[in-house]
Amino acid sequence: MTIKKVSIIGLGALGILFGNYLSKRMPKEDLRIIADKDRIQRYKADNVYCNGEPCHFHYVTPEEGCEPADLLIFAVKFNGLEDAIQAVKHHVDENTIILSLLNGISSETIIGETYGMDKVLYSVAQGMDAVKVENKLTYDHMGMICFGEREPGFNSQKVKTVASFFEKMDVPFEVDPNMYRRQWGKFMLNVGVNQTVAVHKSNYGEVQREGHAQETMISAMREVMALSEKEGVPLTEEDLQYWLQVLSTLSPEGKPSMAQDVEARRLSEVELFAGTVVKLGEKYGVPTPTNNELYRRIKSMESQY
Structure with a gap:
């Protein structure tokens, strides 16, 4: 499997940071930012900025039918997770790989209860110093995404697929066998x-x-x-x-x-x-x-x- 279609839900600091980074390296239609109509109108009216540059995102609403994502990234706050899980249903099929960049130690299990733990990799985003004020994100250090399977000691095909994609996109990452x-x-x-x-x-x-x-x-x-x-x-x-x-x-x-x-x-x-x-x-x-x-x-x- 090769990752071609990526969907991100959540335009907080991490959503903007990694969304903007990927948007410069992927065809615009292949990177979808999922948001409701009101948020999309606000994003388009006021724009979203990353280190002073406007982000050029392709927005889709939760209701829109679309080709499922090969990689789905959750970047919402924890109190928005349940709504986000419902909002991404058109982006998930049997081959979708899911990464959660949420803080804490429980979001993967919560997502897996709806979409199956077989689709979920454990992950953390670390080392970034991003600050978001209203619609503007600034950072000095991008940090990296660390990911792997929950059980220690092996790298699954899902892990290898995401690693290959991040290498191609030049996204800083680390595979951890004890995630x-x-x-x-x-x-x-x-x-x-x-x-x-x-x-x-x-x-x-x-x-x-x-x-x-x-x-x-x-x-x-x-x-x-x-x-x-x-x-x-x-x-x-x-x-x-x-x-x-x-x-x-x-x-x-x-x-x-x-x-x-x-x-x-x-x-x-x-x-x-x-x-x-x-x-x-x-x-x-x-x-x-x-x-x-x-x-x-x-x-x-x-x-x-």
């Missing part, structure tokens, strides 16, 4: 950096340097480490240092998505981060005081919108 563990590692980083920067109303620079914010971030990450052992994907000190190194490469002026949500007075993905950690902590009897406090503070901030 579920990688996903837990990214979850650990997100739990620490997203929430800490949001609470401090700051940027990556705040947690890249020594101080209270960095201590809070690492404490929240260590709580995820403790839970990962209970979940059978034990993260180590080496994993913690790896993700801190990834963080150190980002622009100090950049901000994670949750901090951008707080600035824009949007509801955040706190349930996906601290909410998940607190629930797992209760399940396994593991104390999670840092995430309890981050959850409380973010919920308090959101209640004032």
Whole structure:
């Protein structure tokens, strides 16, 4: 199988970043951005910008019949996932490969419940420092997409097909033969950096340097480490240092998505981060005081919108 038709749902930071990148390397009709009519009208009227350049996207509504996608990419926020799953139904057939760039550790399973886990590869997007303000995205580091099968130790034909396509498109990527563990590692980083920067109303620079914010971030990450052992994907000190190194490469002026949500007075993905950690902590009897406090503070901030 060769990937020719690609569909993306979600024009947040990752949707714009990778959508714009692919749009410069594919025939316009072969890359479809799925959105409802109102969003499409707004996108066409105001345009969407990536590092100052207008994006030239081919938009389709969920109702439009079309040739199914060879590769379908979910790039929505978690609270929009259920609607997105329904919106992409015309883009999925028995051969479609699905990648989810959502944060957290649950979106693949949720998508698989509707379309079958046999179509889904596990993935994370990492290393980007994209900031989206209204319809404008800016970034210094594009990062990469890491993907693979959930079960460790082998690369399926789906993995090889996506790798071949990304190589052809010159998309930065890494195939990880232990992808579920990688996903837990990214979850650990997100739990620490997203929430800490949001609470401090700051940027990556705040947690890249020594101080209270960095201590809070690492404490929240260590709580995820403790839970990962209970979940059978034990993260180590080496994993913690790896993700801190990834963080150190980002622009100090950049901000994670949750901090951008707080600035824009949007509801955040706190349930996906601290909410998940607190629930797992209760399940396994593991104390999670840092995430309890981050959850409380973010919920308090959101209640004032």
